[in-house]
Amino acid sequence: MPRHRYTVGEAAALEVEITDAAMSVQQGKHQLLRGELGEAGLSAHAMDGSGGRALAQALAAAAAAVFEADIDRAELLLGPGTRPEILDTALAYGLIAATGAPLIRRRQLLQVPLLWHQDPRPVPHPRLPCRLPDGRIHPERPPLAQGVVYDRFDPLLGMRMSFRRVSADRDLPLFHAWMNELRVAYFWELAQDEASLHAYLRRLEEDAHAWPLIGCFDGDPAGYFEIYWAKEDRLGPHYDAHDYDRGWHGLIGARQHLGLAKTAAWLRGLTHFLFLDDTRTEKVVGEPRVDNAKLLRYADALAYDKVKEFDFPHKRSALMHCWRDPFFDRVMR
Secondary structure, eight states: OOOEEEOOTTSOOEEEEEETTEEEEEETTEEEEEEEEETTEEEEEEOTTOOHHHHHHHHHHHHHHHHHHSTTOOEEEBOTTSOHHHHHHHHHTTSOSOSSSOEEEHHHHTTSTTSSBOOOOSSOOOOOEEEOTTSOEEEOOOOOOSSEEEEEEETTTTEEEEEEEOOTTTSHHHHHHHHTSHHHHHHHOOOOOHHHHHHHHHHHHTOSSEEEEEEEETTEEEEEEEEEEGGGSTTGGGTTOOTTOEEEEEEEOSGGGOSHHHHHHHHHHHHHHHHHHOTTOOEEEEOOBTTOHHHHTTTGGGTEEEEEEEEOSSOEEEEEEEEHHHHHHHTOO
16 A cells, blocks of 8 residues: 655655554654554554654644545544553644544544644744734734645645745746746736746735745646735725635646646645634635636635625626635535
8 A cells, every 4th residue: 555645844754654454654764653543443652752743743644644545534533542642642733622532533634734734833923913004903924934835645636736935036937937828918917027027026025915836736836826815915905804814816837737627626725725824714715807717617616605796906806705614524635
């Protein structure tokens, strides 16, 4: 049976191997967790004195591997042979709700930023008020991590979906080529020369509310995405924006990565990342052009609802809302 692999920041990847009824989680040469998998669930044992976040990540990887192997499975019981220190760690890191009935639920695991969210911040940033020029109040926003910020194997697609921060210098040739494709230029209106696009990316690098990303399939650059805090964005005044609403713009630039399955995968991955990035985010929003029929047809399957149509100076848009609970109930596997 193939190993399940989980990238965890700069450390060596976690690898999970399931053979018959035995399970092992390794990081490099070190075994962090072993267990027996049967009708009573997973009886897990920590190895090499593992504890804290490392143990929590190993346990999360073990559960994720079980769910990937059985895509319809909704929960995993930590069996009676599981050591107390593992139960305590699972409780502390939000993997279970109680040690008396230690169930790791798929829906719960997918909302815990232990495996896929690559930003090293251990807790959400404190809520500190800032004032917009029009008098509205929004929370202070910390910078997004550099490098890869999200990395997850999508079992529905069978490929890894990752997002990394854009570097204005390194990524300019790719960004320039994509923005000057006719099918992209119609929606983005950024068919400009390299100097103008470099200045555009540099302005984004200094923006406190938005960040540009490159999306990759199995490490191959596929598309360009911008994520933002909606309250401070141009979208904020057009609806009742909550403090932690997140939004995005996106395009697939590499033609080999176009298609229904991959579009659904990057929409799942990007929305998943935005919900992981701050647990206080209850809603992800979007404002695509109303004539972007190819993108809008994915809305219902990915738990996005069309709220209304409205006008920006340069386009007529559809306001889309995706709420946390329907997304994790109906979409994530």
